[in-house]
Amino acid sequence: MDRTEEPTASFATRAVHAGTAPDPGAGSRAQPIHATAGYAFADASEAAARFAGDAVGPQYGRMHNPTVDAFAARLSALEGGVAGVAFASGQAASAATLLALARPGTRVLLSREAFGGTFALFRKWLVPWGVAVTTVAPEADAVAAAMGDDVVAVWVETIANPSGSVPDLERVAAAAHAGGAPLIVDNTWGMGGALCRPLALGADAVVHSATKWIGGHGAFVAGALVDGGSFAWDPLRFPAFHAPDARGRTAVERHGGAALAARASDLGLFTIGATLSPFAAFLALQGLETLPLRAARTCATALDLAAWLEAQPAVRAVRYPGLPSHPSHATARRVLEGGFGAVVAFDLGDAVAAHRVLDALRLVSQVANLGDAKSLAVHPWTTTHAGIDADARRAAGVFEGTVRLSVGLEAPDDLRADLAQALAAGAAA
Numbered sequence: 001m002d003r004t005e006e007p008t009a010s011f012a013t014r015a016v017h018a019g020t021a022p023d024p025g026a027g028s029r030a031q032p033i034h035a036t037a038g039y040a041f042a043d044a045s046e047a048a049a050r051f052a053g054d055a056v057g058p059q060y061g062r063m064h065n066p067t068v069d070a071f072a073a074r075l076s077a078l079e080g081g082v083a084g085v086a087f088a089s090g091q092a093a094s095a096a097t098l099l100a101l102a103r104p105g106t107r108v109l110l111s112r113e114a115f116g117g118t119f120a121l122f123r124k125w126l127v128p129w130g131v132a133v134t135t136v137a138p139e140a141d142a143v144a145a146a147m148g149d150d151v152v153a154v155w156v157e158t159i160a161n162p163s164g165s166v167p168d169l170e171r172v173a174a175a176a177h178a179g180g181a182p183l184i185v186d187n188t189w190g191m192g193g194a195l196c197r198p199l200a201l202g203a204d205a206v207v208h209s210a211t212k213w214i215g216g217h218g219a220f221v222a223g224a225l226v227d228g229g230s231f232a233w234d235p236l237r238f239p240a241f242h243a244p245d246a247r248g249r250t251a252v253e254r255h256g257g258a259a260l261a262a263r264a265s266d267l268g269l270f271t272i273g274a275t276l277s278p279f280a281a282f283l284a285l286q287g288l289e290t291l292p293l294r295a296a297r298t299c300a301t302a303l304d305l306a307a308w309l310e311a312q313p314a315v316r317a318v319r320y321p322g323l324p325s326h327p328s329h330a331t332a333r334r335v336l337e338g339g340f341g342a343v344v345a346f347d348l349g350d351a352v353a354a355h356r357v358l359d360a361l362r363l364v365s366q367v368a369n370l371g372d373a374k375s376l377a378v379h380p381w382t383t384t385h386a387g388i389d390a391d392a393r394r395a396a397g398v399f400e401g402t403v404r405l406s407v408g409l410e411a412p413d414d415l416r417a418d419l420a421q422a423l424a425a426g427a428a429a
């Protein structure tokens, strides 16, 4: 292991070093892109040993790629995990994680403010398959009240989209564990661990859409799972982790505690084939190297813009956990480090006003993505959240007049000027 992967190395140092070393071939300092589907074995017995798991080395490109594995290892080092697995998208990471945990007859507690795609995974696949889902407020009391013997996972997000609410992860983890279930945190908004490391707060695993702040430039789609290895998998409730293989070893034994990562990789990569391309993995590694700087800059600009928006007469409400007016502010101060995220939601009263202001923006693009170097805005009511029942939308903090702004790397004054002229144009129309 590279010295810089040790937990004592600071986050910024790990962000540029962990998981990679100069290439032993040409000595490339940047991580090479291994564009290959297969790997040459030294001889037939070496091939057999790799397939049996007795020799370390890749078998085939669907399951292993050095560039992809370097990205997963670096992200795992940043999150403080035991093992990481990269996937073709955030959705693929979530799907593989849920498939690894749930079986027909089991139940998952899902935050009512979870990402729409996570709800779609349940609606389109897990529920018809026989997995029940209970939507809960992402709070310890609500989790404790909904807990039962059939619950195999509790799933929350670090910062909810777009309401900005921040769960008290330590208390939610304690409630999940008291009921015998692992806590899985979608830490996409926690920016690869730059703002929050849920594993250190008691979560058992985190998933990411690396499409957002990890990539940081809106240039590709990717996802990952990081396993904290902390959960004591109960053999009765999680038989898949304890079933012996042909050699009499269980997944837990084979993978040094990273049984969830092993199982999710088996299902998501080996079986389903939701494999990340090495080209995207290279870009994701590049993204991680500047992540601490981008996180600090975008969070500072977002806080500045949120406070400014709150003082504008056309703006009815601003939801940003960095503002003292946000109900999660006190929790956010404890759970988030170094910033409150780069997304500001603000209300303009109704959909017509929101569309008018969005259409007047010049610097900020209307794009349904987050975490780009360029600032992006959408009207969630008629785009990202349009498929959700109106009452559920309001419960999740999405109203007819809400605009969601993902703050980029532009000069803060230029962004403020663009918002000011758009608000003025909206008021004049």
Ligand SMILES: *Cc1c(COP(=O)(O)O)cnc(C)c1O
Pocket (backbone or CB within 6 Å): 089, 090, 091, 092, 115, 117, 157, 161, 186, 188, 189, 208, 209, 210, 211, 212, 221, 222, 223, 370
């Ligand atoms: C975007 C997003 C996802 C899904 O990730 P993709 O890379 O788009 O598949 C999951 N969770 C959150 C919180 C997201 O913002």
